[in-house]
Amino acid sequence: MNMNMTIIGQIISFIIFVYLCMKYVWPPLTAALAERQKKIAEGLDAADKAARELEEAQQSVEAVLQESKAQAATLIEQANKRASQIVDEAKETAQAEADRIKAAAAADVEQEVNRAKEVLRAQVATLVVAGAEKILGASIDVNNHQELVDKLAAEL
């Protein structure tokens, strides 16, 4: 085993290889590794954020759903109320109409009765005159006794 210039040759080649490694190997590879690390971290962050957003969205969906349910319930209640109101109104109207018709009918009836009474009255006057003529045996001058007859008829 001889010690010789190989030592120096090895020192020189060592320096050269370390220099080359320092310049062309280490920086790009560690940079790539760091970059990838960053990318992965960002990806994980994004995934976390997406999960959070999803949760938030679900919560807002829930809220909207709740609200619309409540609205629907209110609407249905209002509709029910309105319906019963309409029914009540209809009932009232119908009642009023019925009352009105009844009143009209009653008025008609009364009118008929009155008219019949008028007719009867007129006929009564005639009958009274005729009856009185029969009883007196003489004709009665209607004109002379007009007042009397009318009084009689009015009393009927």
Added chain:
Amino acid sequence: MASGMTSSEYIAHHLTNLTYGNHPDNGWSFAHSAQEASEMGFMAINVDSMAWSIGLGTFFIWLFSRVARTATTGVPSGTQNFVEMIIEFVDENVKNVFHHKNALIAPMALTIFVWVFLMNLMDLIPVDWIPSIAGMMGIHFMKIVPSTDLNVTLGMSLAVFILIIFYSIQQKGIGGFLAELSLQPLGKWALPFNLFLELVGLIAKPISLALRLFGNMYAGEMIFILIALLPFWAQWLLSVPWALFHILIITLQAFIFMVLTIVYLAMAHDHH
């Protein structure tokens, strides 16, 4: 085992580097034996170690920078995934041990880990394959595991040692560094003793770093060579379990070299 060699020749052959250097008699030439290589002294270079080491380092840079160029931040491809796994493993180790700001440490740890691992990995290639091919091409010696060459491991640990000194002085100033070396653990009245203790500790760092890796890989290689001396039909009985076990060792040694480098440099940054 190649024919026409004794066992000791075979082992010696497999443990000899292809050395090119200034021989006192032959001038600049390839050494034809371990003897000639050692006669060359310091003015020589282990061509096989350097070639495999630089080749594997280039492979590492090529593979990783290719992935780095095409790196996407989306879903990674198989290769990118594999590379990112290693990067994250290294980064995690650096972050656990080294708490200062220094753009050099992590890439250096990555380079050390992968490069040392690849150099160790050559140990799992059957010991005769590449030396035989090289022999056919007329290359007499071919040691393909650079980390079984003490020059290689010591070269790396010395580079780390230089960085330890550099960052110690840069972080604490020369005075602070010297104070750290001389004023502890026993206070200023035992200054020479402290200095001796701390200097031994300091110098032990690169030496232990280099010798640990070298020793493990050299021993592993040696055992593979010894197994290769067995009759061919019996080799698998030992080489397969040893290779499986060795997968653990080569990874572990690369990891230890990396972690200790980080620890030493973190200590250089820490103020005591």
